[in-house]
Amino acid sequence: MAARQRLGVGIIGAGNISSQYLKAMRTFPVLDIRGIADMRPDVAERKAAEFGVKAASVEALLADSSVEILVNLTIPRAHVAVGLRAIAAGKHVYSEKPIGVNFAEARTLVAAARKKGVRIGSAPDTFLGGSHQQARAVVDSGKLGTIIGGTASFGVPGHEYWHPDPAFYYDVGGGPVLDMGPYYITGLVNLLGPVKAVQAMSLTPAKQRPIRSEPKKGQMMPVKVFTHVTGTLQFASGALVQVSLSFDVPKHTHRPLEIYGTEASMQVPDPNMFGGEVKIARPRAEDWDDVPVRIPYADANYRSLGVADMAYAILNDRPHRCSGDLALHVLEVMEAFETASKSGQIVRIKTKVERPAPMTDSLKRGKIA
The missing domain is CATH 3.30.360.10 (Dihydrodipicolinate Reductase; domain 2)
Structure with a gap:
């Protein structure tokens, strides 16, 4: 692994799902939680106190140079807007699913990350x-x-x-x-x-x-x-x-x-x-x-495994599995359900994506690396 062992992580969105992320992140030493923010400061403060992390404003978190990965746990309609702000601030972004509420807006997010030279990732990571x-x-x-x-x-x-x-x-x-x-x-x-x-x-x-x-x-x-x-x-x-x-x-x-x-x-x-x-x-x-299930990460709720995989991918200069391209392909497929339902026509999918590499390619002594 590269000389650096940890990456700073900031979380925006302190709703229900944030508890699962905060708990699971303790499993992965590569993730250094630098703070959590929410549009409702009191909610962020309660969540921070519960998990022993720092509460911050959204603006402070985006301005914090120690935050390298921004985990976006806001409501779906805010995923792209918050993600674009994080990308503009030079952060890698990992979004809760879906990556956007429609394909067109999500495509702008993936394009913005590519132009800025940062990574974009998205849940789910359960696969x-x-x-x-x-x-x-x-x-x-x-x-x-x-x-x-x-x-x-x-x-x-x-x-x-x-x-x-x-x-x-x-x-x-x-x-x-x-x-x-x-x-x-x-x-x-x-x-x-x-x-x-x-x-x-x-x-x-x-x-x-x-x-x-x-x-x-x-x-x-x-x-x-x-x-x-x-x-x-x-x-x-x-x-x-x-x-x-x-x-x-x-x-x-x-x-x-x-x-x-x-x-x-x-x-x-x-x-x-x-x-x-x-x-x-x-x-x-x-x-x-x-x-028999012999591959690790099957015995608990590891919701943030995708964030950890992204962090190790950044440190080791390899592709991360929960990629923006994968999430964009899945979103196009999901949007096609509505389009096909309304039109009565078969919808052809335009995006193409490779299957993510098996996890066994990145395991060392039974752990992600």
Whole structure:
């Protein structure tokens, strides 16, 4: 590794997800947390006190020369605006998903980073988890044969049942595709490569929804997005994967991800998690066989593994895995669900991206390096 061992990290956005990042960042010595900021200073101060870090204003964090990577945990609609400010300040940027609420604005973010000579990255990083990397190893080994297709399924009754302030999930930039689609589509690209085309149909069953959690229980939320989306992804490899993403499903029994090859099928765990069981079954098998997970980062919530990978990539002058190009490709695919639903036409994907390198390429003594 290079002589330097740590990079300074600043966080903008002290909402719910920031706790997961702050906790997981302690796992990675390469990340030196220099401060956390929020548009609500009192929220940043409470979060800073909880995790023993410094609270700062957004302006102070952007001006701090010790902050080299800016982790953007603001709401989706602010991702690009905040990211552009950070890039202008000379910071590498790692954004919570999605990288932007539409492809056009996100493309300006990626272009700005390239022009400035800084890196841009984006969640999700769950596909770097040990179970998903083990599934990738199965695909790469050829045990499944030629990949023919698969399924991806996410369905819940809505985030209003648990989130204290869920309205943004139903506003522009929300919905199940932009909220949960990044996990599923990124996971599929990690396994199968880039998407070539999208066909889809979508519904908005209710124009308003009641909040069912405290402290706003009973308040009504306007719904400005599709909340039940189905479609098919055609991959450049030729594989066809059926996708269902919904905030309108009371309960179901579908597996999160399944991949079907000419020689075997594979069950892949929840792409919103780092761990879980990987199983394969051959034709006419009575049951599924467990695939031992031997790759690290499958035993906890490592939400910031992508930030650590970016930091080591900067220090070692190698590509980082949760790249802006990958996030932009995934966003184009997600946007295509809406375009295809409204037009009734198949949407061709223009961006091309390589699969990120396997995590095993960057492990030393079982840890990212």
